Amino acid sequence: MFEQLGLIGCGLMGGSFALALKNAGLVQRVVGFSPSAATLQKALQLGVIDAPAASPEQAACGADIVLVAVPVSATEATLQWIAPAVTKQMLIMDVGSTKADVLAAGQRALGERIGSFVPAHPIGGKEKAGVEHADTKLYQGCQVILTPTAETLDPQRQQALTVWQALGCKVVQMSPEAHDAAFAAVSHFPHLLAFALMNAVTGQPQGQEFLSLAGPGFRDFTRIAASDPKVWRDILLSNCQQLLVQSQHLQTQLQAFEALMVQGDGAALEALIARASSARSQWHLKQHHHPKPAC
Amino acid sequence: MFEQLGLIGCGLMGGSFALALKNAGLVQRVVGFSPSAATLQKALQLGVIDAPAASPEQAACGADIVLVAVPVSATEATLQWIAPAVTKQMLIMDVGSTKADVLAAGQRALGERIGSFVPAHPIGGKEKAGVEHADTKLYQGCQVILTPTAETLDPQRQQALTVWQALGCKVVQMSPEAHDAAFAAVSHFPHLLAFALMNAVTGQPQGQEFLSLAGPGFRDFTRIAASDPKVWRDILLSNCQQLLVQSQHLQTQLQAFEALMVQGDGAALEALIARASSARSQWHLKQHHHPKPAC
Numbered sequence: 001m002f003e004q005l006g007l008i009g010c011g012l013m014g015g016s017f018a019l020a021l022k023n024a025g026l027v028q029r030v031v032g033f034s035p036s037a038a039t040l041q042k043a044l045q046l047g048v049i050d051a052p053a054a055s056p057e058q059a060a061c062g063a064d065i066v067l068v069a070v071p072v073s074a075t076e077a078t079l080q081w082i083a084p085a086v087t088k089q090m091l092i093m094d095v096g097s098t099k100a101d102v103l104a105a106g107q108r109a110l111g112e113r114i115g116s117f118v119p120a121h122p123i124g125g126k127e128k129a130g131v132e133h134a135d136t137k138l139y140q141g142c143q144v145i146l147t148p149t150a151e152t153l154d155p156q157r158q159q160a161l162t163v164w165q166a167l168g169c170k171v172v173q174m175s176p177e178a179h180d181a182a183f184a185a186v187s188h189f190p191h192l193l194a195f196a197l198m199n200a201v202t203g204q205p206q207g208q209e210f211l212s213l214a215g216p217g218f219r220d221f222t223r224i225a226a227s228d229p230k231v232w233r234d235i236l237l238s239n240c241q242q243l244l245v246q247s248q249h250l251q252t253q254l255q256a257f258e259a260l261m262v263q264g265d266g267a268a269l270e271a272l273i274a275r276a277s278s279a280r281s282q283w284h285l286k287q288h289h290h291p292k293p294a295c
Numbered sequence: 296m297f298e299q300l301g302l303i304g305c306g307l308m309g310g311s312f313a314l315a316l317k318n319a320g321l322v323q324r325v326v327g328f329s330p331s332a333a334t335l336q337k338a339l340q341l342g343v344i345d346a347p348a349a350s351p352e353q354a355a356c357g358a359d360i361v362l363v364a365v366p367v368s369a370t371e372a373t374l375q376w377i378a379p380a381v382t383k384q385m386l387i388m389d390v391g392s393t394k395a396d397v398l399a400a401g402q403r404a405l406g407e408r409i410g411s412f413v414p415a416h417p418i419g420g421k422e423k424a425g426v427e428h429a430d431t432k433l434y435q436g437c438q439v440i441l442t443p444t445a446e447t448l449d450p451q452r453q454q455a456l457t458v459w460q461a462l463g464c465k466v467v468q469m470s471p472e473a474h475d476a477a478f479a480a481v482s483h484f485p486h487l488l489a490f491a492l493m494n495a496v497t498g499q500p501q502g503q504e505f506l507s508l509a510g511p512g513f514r515d516f517t518r519i520a521a522s523d524p525k526v527w528r529d530i531l532l533s534n535c536q537q538l539l540v541q542s543q544h545l546q547t548q549l550q551a552f553e554a555l556m557v558q559g560d561g562a563a564l565e566a567l568i569a570r571a572s573s574a575r576s577q578w579h580l581k582q583h584h585h586p587k588p589a590c
Contacts, residue, residue, distance in 0.1 A: 073561070123510035143508065172508070185496050186509035190516045193488060193545075196552055198571035200544040201480050211578055213438065213467070214481035215418035219580050220515040221485045226576045229569040233561050236568075240556045247553060249495035250488075251546070257491055258542060261535045266368070266528050273531075274524040276493035281521045283506055285514050 001163065006063030007032040008056045008078055010043040013095045013122070014069025015134030018048050020167045023136045033059035043131045056081035065091045065163070072096040072234035079109035079117075086113045091156045091163075093120040097183065097231075098238040099147045099176035115153040118160040121145040121179065122169065123187075129228045140168040143286060147176040170286065184242030188235055189250065192243060194225035195232070296458065301358030302327040303351045303373055305338040308390045308417070309364025310429025313343050315462045318431045328354035338426045351376040360386045360458070367391040367529035374404035374412075381408045386451045386458075388415040392478060392526075393533040394442045394471035410448035413455040416440040416474065417464065418482075424523045435463040438581060442471040465581065479537030483530055484545065487538060489520035490527070 005027045007014050014032075021027040032049030033056050034040045043049045053059035060066045060082035068078050075094055086092065092110075096102045099119050106117045124142040144164040148157045164171050174182075201207050236243060260269040300322045302313050309327075316322040327344030328351050329335045338344045348354035355361045355377035363373050370389055381387065387405075391397045394414050401412045419437040439459040443452045459466050469477075496502050531538060555564040 123508070143510065145508070182501070182505045182508045185499065185502075185505040186513045190492065190513055192549070192552055193492065194516060194575075195568050195571040196545055196548040197485065197488065198574050199551075199567065200541070200548045202570070202574045203548070204480065204544065206477070207480075210477045210480040211574075212581065213418070213440070213477045214578070214580070215438065216580065217519045218481045218485055220518050221489060222575050222578075223515045224512045225571045225574075227568075227572060229565045229572050232568050233565040236552070236556050236564060237559060237561060243556065244553060246495070247549065249499065250491055253491040253495045253498070254487070254542065256494075257487055257531070258539060261531050261538065264532060266532060269531060270524045270528040272494065273490050273522075273527050275497075276490035276520045277522060277524050279493050279497045279506075279520075280489075280517050283509070283517075285509070285511065286507065 001026040001166070002065045003028050004063040004065070005030045006053070006059040006061070006066040006082075007049060007069065008059050008066065008082070009069035009074075010034040010039050010048060010131045011069060012129050012131070012133050012135075012138070014067055015043060015046070015048045015131040016136070016138035017067050017069065017095070017122075017167075019134055019136040020139055021163070022047075024166055026163065026166055027065070031059050031063065039131055046131060046134065048131055048134055057085050060085040060090075060092075064089060065159075066093070068092065068094040070094075071230050072098055072102060072238050075102050076105035076109050079106055083110055083113065086110060086116055088113075088116065088153070089155075090116050091159045092117045093160060095120060095122055097121055097187065097235045099145070099179040101238040103147065103149065103176045114151050116156055118152055118156050119147045119176065120160060120164070121147075121183070122164070129231070139164070142169050144169040144171050145179050146171060146173045147179050148173065149176075180239050181242050181245075184239050184246050188239050188243055189246035191224050191227060191232060192236060192247070193250070194222050198222055198225040296321040296461070297360045298323050299358040299360070300325045301348070301354040301356075301361040301377075302344060302364065303354050303361065303377070304364035304369075305329040305334050305343060305426050306364060307424050307426070307428050307430075307433070309362055310338060310341070310343040310426040311431070311433035312362050312364065312390070312462075314429055314431040315434055316458070317342075319461055321458065321461055322360070326354050326358065334426055341426060341429065343426055343429055352380050355380040355385075355387075359384060360454075361388070363387065363389040365389075366525050367393055367397060367533050370397050371400035371404050374401055378405055378408065381405060381411055383408075383411065383448070384450075385411050386454045387412045388455060390415060390417055392416055392482065392530045394440070394474040396533040398442065398444065398471045409446050411451055413447055413451050414442045414471065415455060415459070416442075416478070417459070424526070434459070437464050439464040439466050440474050441466060441468045442474050443468065444471075475534050476537050476540075479534050479541050483534050483538055484541035486519050486522060486527060487531060487542070488545070489517050493517055493520045 010032045018030045030049045031051045031053050033053040040052045102119050122144045305327045313325045325344045326346045326348050328348040335347045397414050417439045
């Protein structure tokens with residue numbers, strides 16, 4: 001399907017994409033760039049990339065597919081680097097968790113070449129960052145959101161759809177704004193809450209004693225708090241407005257619970273819990289092809 | 296070890312205790328009571344109990360060990376029922392998630408027989424309630440908190456320790472107040488947050504669309520929101536004061552995050568996330584004897 005993947009950023013997300021593409025026989029050669037020489041060396045040793053590039057531009061040069069897998073805040077600078085190498089035939093994608101800011105960065109950096117860029121957000125990942133955790137099957141069975149616009153070229157839009165589907169993903173297309181609102185609600189804000197809860201517990205004098213008593217509920221509730229600080233710094237900054245909206249919704253609900261607790265209104269409290277419990281029981285993770293716990 | 300277990304409440308927690316005791320050869324006979332005739336019938340069919348009792352008192356009468364496995368709010372009434380059958384040799388335990396209120400209920404209901412009562416909180420469970428989900432191994436590898444007091448008789452305190460250890464549990468003893476403060480932080484408040492978040496998401500006009508895009512992070516974060524409404528109504532009411540304290544800690548931390556997001560202070564934001572991420576990465580669920588995912 002592709003001759004050369006230019007991989008810019010050889011971490012968990014980029015490395016897993018390269019491995020999956022190679023494993024599926026969808027690419028002949030991967031040229032990778034990382035600002036860290038050690039990471040580049042590891043990526044070579046692990047077979048994630050076939051050749052190292054000295055710059056993002058060199059990784060993109062001659063590639064027919066380019067994946068920009070860097071923290072969201074580095075997207076614009078990366079796209080500026082590769083802009084001279086971008087052709088009308090090239091497919092460029094990212095893997096960032098926010099999309100309105102990524103699209104704006106793309107428009108500034110790529111100008112009239114923006115048609116080659118299809119912003120992508122694969123809903124997967126692990127808490128363990130780094131190319132050493134790259135996994136051929138990371139994206140298998142996951143959802144991938146694409147946010148093409150009216151400027152996106154048709155062949156690239158189609159190629160983006162096809163390549164993620166070939167990796168076993170379910171592809172959903174929507175506007176960048178709709179994406180950011182939805183993911184603020186179901187991903188970014190839960191992460192923010194998990195970070196805040198961990199700091200709230202450990203900030204108390206008896207925090208460590210409390211933690212030693214925590215059980216499986218706490219384990220699962222706080223799992224996402226172990227996520228990568230740089231990646232999440234960028235997401236919280238990029239999607240700030242939608243996060244504040246979600247925070248207000250949560251605080252309103254929390255206050256409703258607290259008022260009923262203080263009033264001792266058991267019947268109304270039970271109804272609120274039943275609403276949450278029923279909604280959660282009815283919800284199931286959408287999985288495609290290969291159900292697996294990590295996705 | 297015991298001749299007869301009087302099981303009052305034949306749900307997930309009580310049923311699993313009965314099965315585990317029988318499976319380990321620690322009891323010869325289980326007499327069970329449930330206010331629901333259908334539940335009692337199921338418990339008989341599943342071999343959870345050997346004989347049904349017509350009242351809590353009848354279940355306790357002649358037993359050398361009694362487990363009160365009812366919603367926390369029903370503890371006092373249940374202990375009042377069985378009070379006439381309580382002997383100085385009998386071990387009485389509960390499985391409630393709050394302990395100060397349970398102890399107070401025990402003191403009111405049992406009076407001078409309070410020495411036979413050892414309040415217990417096994418840290419386990421599932422989101423699926425009901426005797427049909429009772430599981431011999433539910434408690435294996437879990438922590439159990441016991442909150443005996445100066446009034447507790449020594450033989451009962453020792454028996455309680457021994458029986459939970461025999462089921463593969465790690466037993467920790469502490470005061471009821473210390474228990475309630477710790478579990479507000481690491482269990483009760485996370486549940487409250489998960490309930491509030493589910494209601495916040497589903498209460499928005501696009502809630503169902505948002506939910507359809509949610510991934511594995513959301514799945515794990517909200518797992519505990521599917522918990523039993525009656526059980527959690529009682530816990531939220533019983534531990535109200537400690538929950539309000541934890542809610543204040545969380546809101547303070549959340550506001551710190553939001554202020555940095557609005558200011559665009561990436562360095563300070565990254566430091567806050569790194570603190571949470573590092574604390575969560577270093578924390579591990581304490582498991583005893585038999586590590587298993589459900590505990």
